Amino acid sequence: MIQTMLIMMAVGLFAGIAGAILGLGGGIIITPVLTLMMGLDIKYAIGASIIAVIATSSGSTIAYLRDEVLNLRVAMFLEIATTIGGISGALLTGILNPKYLYLLFGALLVFSGWNMWRKLRRGQEVMTNVKPDRIATKLKLNGSYFDKSEFKRVDYQVEDVPQGFLVMLGAGLASGMLGIGSGAFKVTAMDTFMKMPLKPSSATSNLMMGVTAAASATVYFFNGSILPNIAVPLALGILVGAVIGSRVMQVLPARVIRMIFIPVILFIGLQMLYKGIIGG
Amino acid sequence: MDDQSHQNSATENEMEHIEIIIGRILQIGVIIAAIVMLFGLILLLINGGNGGYPVGHQPTTISSILSGTVALKPYAVMMVGMFCLIMTPVLRVVVSIYAFYKEHDTLYVWITSIVLVILCISFVIGHTV
Numbered sequence: 162m163i164q165t166m167l168i169m170m171a172v173g174l175f176a177g178i179a180g181a182i183l184g185l186g187g188g189i190i191i192t193p194v195l196t197l198m199m200g201l202d203i204k205y206a207i208g209a210s211i212i213a214v215i216a217t218s219s220g221s222t223i224a225y226l227r228d229e230v231l232n233l234r235v236a237m238f239l240e241i242a243t244t245i246g247g248i249s250g251a252l253l254t255g256i257l258n259p260k261y262l263y264l265l266f267g268a269l270l271v272f273s274g275w276n277m278w279r280k281l282r283r284g285q286e287v288m289t290n291v292k293p294d295r296i297a298t299k300l301k302l303n304g305s306y307f308d309k310s311e312f313k314r315v316d317y318q319v320e321d322v323p324q325g326f327l328v329m330l331g332a333g334l335a336s337g338m339l340g341i342g343s344g345a346f347k348v349t350a351m352d353t354f355m356k357m358p359l360k361p362s363s364a365t366s367n368l369m370m371g372v373t374a375a376a377s378a379t380v381y382f383f384n385g386s387i388l389p390n391i392a393v394p395l396a397l398g399i400l401v402g403a404v405i406g407s408r409v410m411q412v413l414p415a416r417v418i419r420m421i422f423i424p425v426i427l428f429i430g431l432q433m434l435y436k437g438i439i440g441g
Numbered sequence: 442m443d444d445q446s447h448q449n450s451a452t453e454n455e456m457e458h459i460e461i462i463i464g465r466i467l468q469i470g471v472i473i474a475a476i477v478m479l480f481g482l483i484l485l486l487i488n489g490g491n492g493g494y495p496v497g498h499q500p501t502t503i504s505s506i507l508s509g510t511v512a513l514k515p516y517a518v519m520m521v522g523m524f525c526l527i528m529t530p531v532l533r534v535v536v537s538i539y540a541f542y543k544e545h546d547t548l549y550v551w552i553t554s555i556v557l558v559i560l561c562i563s564f565v566i567g568h569t570v
Contacts, residue, residue, distance in 0.1 A: 162490035166482070212523060219529040223468045229460075233537060237553045240534075244559040248566055300548070371530035376560050378527045380567040382520075385501045389519035390485065390492065393478045396526060400475055 162390075165199075169391060170398035176213060177402020181221035182410040183422050184363030185344035186214035186370050187399065189429060201391065208386035209395055211378045214343055216396040218371025220403025221364070230411060231364035232304045235319065235351065236372075239329045243347070243373045246333020251377075254338055263437030266335045266346065269328075270430030273349040277423050281416065296322040306361055309411040317358050325355035333373065343370040345429050348422070359415045359422070364407070459543050463536045470529045478522030485515035492516035534560065 172194050176187035188210040195206040222231065297303055297319040305316040319325075332346030344366050351362035381387050410418065485492060492499065493514030500506045500517050506524075509517025534557050541549040 163486070166486075212526065215526055215530060219467070219471045219474075219526065219533075222533070223464065223471050233540075234549060237534075237537060237549060237556055240556045241552065241559065244556060244563060248559065248563045251563070251566060301546075368533070372534060372556070372560070375527055375530040376563040377567055379564060382524065382527060383501050383568070385499065387523060389481070389499055389516045389523065390490075392523060393482055393519045396523065397475060397478055397482070400471065 165390070166394045168199075169394035173213070173216070173395040173398020173400075174402040174405075176395075177217055177220060177399035177404075178406035178409065179402075180213075180217040180344070180399070181367060181403040181406025182363070182413065182418060183344070183425060184348045184366035185217075185425070186210070186374070187217050188214065188343065189425070191395070195391070199391075204386050205388050205391065208381045208388065209392045211374050211381055212387055212392040212396050213399055214374040215371050215378060216399035217403045218367050218369075218374070220400040221367045221407040222371065224404050224407040230306045230360055231368050232302070232357070232361050233368075234300065235302050235304070235355075235357070235361075236365045236368045238300055238302065239326065239347075239350070240369055240372055242326045242329035243333035243336075243369060244376070246330045246335075247337035247373055247376065250334040250337025253334070257338065259339060260437050262335050262338060263433045265437075266331065266339075267430045267433030267435075267437055269331075270345055270349065270426050270433065273353045274423050274427040274430060276353050277419055277426070281419050281423065284416075292320070293318060294320050294322060304361060306358075308360065308415075310414045315358060317361070318356070320356040321354050325350045328354050336373070337377070339433075343374060345426055349426070359418055360410065363410065363418065367403075367407075459540050463540055466536055467529065467533055470525070470532050474522055474525035474529060476522075477525055478519060481515050481517075481519030481522055484513060484518055488515055492519075531557075531560065 172191065176190040179185070179190065180187035191210050191213050192203075192206050195201040195209055196203055201209075300322065302319040302322065303317065304319075305314055307313070308315050328346065328350040332350060336343045336346065347366035347369055348359075348362050351357040351365060352359055357365075378387075493509060493512070494500065494516050500509045500514075500520055506517050506520045510521050534553060538550055538553045538557065541553055
């Protein structure tokens, strides 16, 4: 029993650090560990994952807010899209064939990975040639943050708001129906489509995924799929990991974060394509 | 122009102040959740791994969680801790509405309120579907 507890804390610590740096929920680490290594039923693994997403989100955002890396306006504006998408996803379960969602969103993530790789090769992290966007200006989405690896303030502008909103709507739908990709789609929408720098994208994704997960988490909480002996040590490990991860993320060069991010997002994308091809 | 920039710096100062207060509220929320979860975990260890319920079971109704917590049953206390954790993002949305209100940003008071309403709707749907 103590051994399981310690393993959960260690897994949580690692998942929390990785999740906070990349802006992902950590389900990609936690679900396979719980199902393949611990032999836990997928139902309980999903329950634990959803608690993990919230722990990563809350643990990292309490560190972010004072450091103003995250963009609260972008988060709340896009949160409308993800929550509406999430509700639609819940209502469309059984009507929409998940096969096509896997194919569509798997392809989107692979495209995003390729796009990120191009950005990496170009070597320019903050787009300076972004035109002032009418909608972004009206919604006050443009922001700035202090980059602790470059020791300078980075001002950035947000572009293609409708496109980002649309991707978020789809992201909410997909993660609501498929239960995966809570963070990957959000970083993609902000970094790839809205041209936000990677660090604010990751931090803002971290904030958003907690809000999105909270609604469905109560369902899992009351139907008994969240096992306390698994989820609690996991959550405690993640909270500590996420606080560490969000500090580490701020001093890491954005290039390095991108280098870690690309294989992860490609892996998630290919996994989804595979599921779509073999029929979900 | 001068007047404008002066005004901007005043609201910026105020905003910074509000952000720090919100940051504190959220930190306290997360710390409370962590302490309760840790307390439940320690109770579980003291009890030799016995959660206070039959194997494979945990309290899932509000009344059973509360009565179990009063009786200091480890699983009940752990469920309370996890519930606090689940509520922290909701707390974030609520205090953000207040922050935007204080900043006189009506547009974002609306946007954030809409998020809260949708969140409540999805909560209800989740429990009926």
